[in-house]
Amino acid sequence: MPGDRAPGVAIVATGAITSQGAGTAALWGGARSGRVAIRPVQGLPMDGLGTKLGGEVTAPLRPRGAYRRPDDFRERAVDLALVAAEEAMAGLPAGLVDPDRFGVVLGTCNAGLLSARAWLAAGASGAVPDHRLPALVTPQALAEAVAAALRLRGPVLAVNTACASGANAIGWAADLLRQDRVDAVLAGGSDALSDVVLAGFNSLESLSPEPAAPYSADRQGLSLGEGSGMVVLVRSDLAERHGLTVLAEVAGYGLSADGYHVTAPHPEGLGAAGAIRAALAHAGLCPADIGYINGHGTGTPKNDPAESSAIRLALGKETAAGIPVSSTKSVIGHLLGAAGAAEAIVTAHALAEQIAPPTAGFSAQDPACPLDYVPGTARPIAAGAALSNNFAFGGANAALVLTRPALGHRPPAAGREEVVVTGISVLSPAGDGVSGAWRDVMGRREPGGELAGVRVGRVELDPEPYLNRRARRRMDRLGVLSVVATAKALEAAGIEPGGEPARTVGVIFGTGTGPMEAMERFTLPVLGEGPAAADPAVFPNTVYNQAAGQVALNLGLRGPTSTVSVGHATGAAAIGYAADLLAAGRADTLVATATDTLTAQVARAYTALGAASTRGPSGAPDGRFLLAEGSVALVLERRSVAEARGARILGTVLGYGMASDASRARLWDPRGRGLERAMRAALHDAGLGAEEVAEIWLSAAGLDPADRAEAAAVARLAVDPALRLHAPKTVLGEPMGVGGALCAALALHTGDGTPALVNSSSLGGTHITLAVRAAAAGTTRTEGEGR
Incomplete structure (x- = not known):
């Protein structure tokens, strides 16, 4: 050939x-x-x-x-x-x-x-x-x-x-x-x-x-x-x-x-x-x-x-x-x-x-x-x-x-251009911005909310600069957070939302739990009263990709668009998919946006699964995680495109790896073998040796069995004893499908120019590890610096 x-x-x-x-x-x-x-x-x-x-x-x-x-x-x-x-x-x-x-x-x-x-x-x-x-x-x-x-x-x-x-x-x-x-x-x-x-x-x-x-x-x-x-x-x-x-x-x-x-x-x-x-x-x-x-x-x-x-x-x-x-x-x-x-x-x-x-x-x-x-x-x-x-x-x-x-036809071979990050936006319980999230991690400040008896972290947001009341009239919270986070990331990258340059930008959107707010609003009346109670204004919001559609509609994005839903590994999956499309020349600029929101039913579902942390009399850790919501967006570009427009490069997506435990008997392998394979695949994809990795951003969020499995996998990687391990979700909460994107944003914000691994694992045993590198040692970045 x-x-x-x-x-x-x-x-x-x-x-x-x-x-x-x-x-x-x-x-x-x-x-x-x-x-x-x-x-x-x-x-x-x-x-x-x-x-x-x-x-x-x-x-x-x-x-x-x-x-x-x-x-x-x-x-x-x-x-x-x-x-x-x-x-x-x-x-x-x-x-x-x-x-x-x-x-x-x-x-x-x-x-x-x-x-x-x-x-x-x-x-x-x-x-x-x-x-x-x-x-x-x-x-x-x-x-x-x-x-x-x-x-x-x-x-x-x-x-x-x-x-x-x-x-x-x-x-x-x-x-x-x-x-x-x-x-x-x-x-x-x-x-x-x-x-x-x-x-x-x-x-x-x-x-x-x-x-x-x-x-x-x-x-x-x-x-x-x-x-x-x-x-x-x-x-x-x-x-x-x-x-x-x-x-x-x-x-x-x-x-x-x-x-x-x-x-x-x-x-x-x-x-x-x-x-x-x-x-x-x-x-x-x-x-x-x-x-x-x-x-x-x-x-x-x-x-x-x-x-x-x-x-x-x-x-x-x-x-x-x-x-x-x-x-x-x-x-x-x-x-x-x-x-x-x-x-x-x-x-x-x-x-x-x-x-x-x-x-x-x-x-x-x-x-x-x-x-x-x-x-x-x-x-x-x-x-x-x-x-x-x-x-x-x-x-x-x-x-x-x-x-x-x-x-006998074969498509043209695609080149593999380096993929860089030029804009980051984080909406979390810590507020607006990756800096606030990092301050809460360093200060060990946990969100203090509660929903249906579950410890939670909610996002407080004024969407008005980006979405007026009329635009929000038929949108749910998933769509609102996604539009705002994506708009802020584009602005940070120096791309005007709705402007002509945005027309070729695509969005790879991810959500772990999906549009549960809209699903509840639509389904419960139908169950009680039949088809006559079906609300045509709510029904379109019940599909998982509706938030991606709102992002495209409100921000003028017309490029390659997809919605992925890989459980708690969703954010990492969106970044990996976007990076592959860019590296192969299928797009110039993509936004990887991950969003999940909380409802009482979502909190009850996690409680039923034995994963959500409830507030006991002493408030002591109970071996489960604090649920959180959030939205994180990263603007990814081919390096040549970013450099040609003079964009500030915040970091590089070096590669990623994926694996699954595929177990019917339990949700994940207690020895962490699937996650280990994902980490080794990420190293291989990035062309790195384990000794070159300076830090690992863990998937750990406080759920003891899953966290122990990850610790076992990390220990077998035989990396430098001085390796820095970060577990920000044990403080900020588990933002469901957003976690991998959040940790990637933190890694790029705090990195010293050396490679880092970012782990994500679904509750069903799917593992995705990103390999990223911040642009420069010792640089403190804030939103808006990409302009």
Whole structure:
């Protein structure tokens, strides 16, 4: 292979479960034949809704893998994911890949919503919710359940870019392979139907009374579905060496933000066109190379014309007019976070068999949708490459480019430019700024708040300089903190929020617990009164990526955008993902923003998990952590870009490493072996020896078993006895998914120019270690110095 070409990434196995039935063969067979599997829903109450139909999975859900759950409860999103994952993994020879080098990247929109619903319903009725339910609610809980069931101990990551999640997950997984962070990845998406989600889309008047007819002039809206799609990805050279059958190759993907509206796409498709162009550029292909498009095709009045405009804008009107476009949602419904994965599987089969599946239900041309939507029956094609589009709430867009193995195409090799930090913002219980946080650490000043009997630290903030009352009217606290932190970091970097230079900036947003304030506000009335109580103003805020959408909308950011949710390792994951995109030249400037907020239900959930510290009579430590909220944003840039604009460089992201314990029996390995592997991987990625590290910023937050495991891992690293160990979260509190970003900000603020490691660990045994270096010895930095 020529040296200027990147390694190929091969899809060597797939798994699926949808309303077409269990298995990839059922999905592809239904899509190819145009068989509509959108039927009256049997398993959920449909009274009070504008439809009785959905793409409901009726095949038995009998995964072999076990996961931690209440004895009388199953999380349907996990079961769907496991069924698809087990089929995909069965297509790979056993023992071919070391489990330590086998990753999982799972996309979801609603995650364990049924678990959250059960928790809220029990509390609302006066019952005591099962203490195991909270451990199934978050996106990372799904990813870790799959990894543990299959005993995969590589990176375990969750993406929640709403309806673009499945495609985003496959693209990120392909990146991990090209960067040699893994040898194989199980990637895809999963989402389950629920009365809560149906009520939400019904409140937006989006549901069609008939099976969705995407792109057709007589379309009436979307049909919701459920299911899971999973693919096993390996590098093409490994597939060739072991004689694996390659269905298709992932040549590239693109991400972008509309920054236009919380639910509606930009009417001209500007953001979506940006994602398509980025995917083509990443793949090293031109519009004329695309022979088939699997469209987003929801069937709603606004989405279909916007996508049609985006395709024409990105590919050119004449080229676009000659490419067949079809929507898989016409036969299985909209699978939300699983849609991109299921549709990628259909796209791969379309390439393999050289058949464009039809768009079912298409009956009349809409002048606003002037492309070839393959009405009626499947059609032979001659395509070497295909495009799969997925667009989401908040204007988050993802596009995948797949190629036929026979094409022999390899995307251009990416250079690895150094990534620097030019702006930092910290909102914490210590106040506004990293300096205040450090003063509280040095003075051992703990936050003194209490919520639902739990010791907590809250953020006090006046958002008015950045968000007026009107702008905040439909935002929740997660969105407000995220916008303010990101704006302050951009200002510190010398980039005016909303200005022209900000238009190319992207945001990699992270949240560990997600929009629980909005979820509670929306769900509880629906549980009590039914769909009529669903609030359309609150529903858009219930998706994890809504805060990223608010950041893009309010600050004018249009660059690559994604939302990650990796539990307490989220902040580090956002920084690592952003650094990889920048190092490979996929963006010039990105903001990695991590935010989590507290509600009484969140405090109760951590209490049920045995993790939150309660205030006893003596106030003595109880072996658990003080919960905190916060928002931290770091502006990351390619060094050449930062230097060209004269930015002040605060530090460098040298590398990072990831690993998982993947244990079904306990939440983390008491010997800290997974964290040790993450630290050693970070050292390797940064090109450092352990003796070169001057300090480690610990994940330790006061939860004794986890802290002892980390101490054991650090001791085995055999570093200099003079190594400085910092545990700021034992003072400031555990800010959930924000912790890794907070510790990175402190490391860059206080560093002396020598390398430092920053540890993060989720409560499910996922570990991410960052390697960073402050810009200069002995420099004290304050916010605003990057201007």
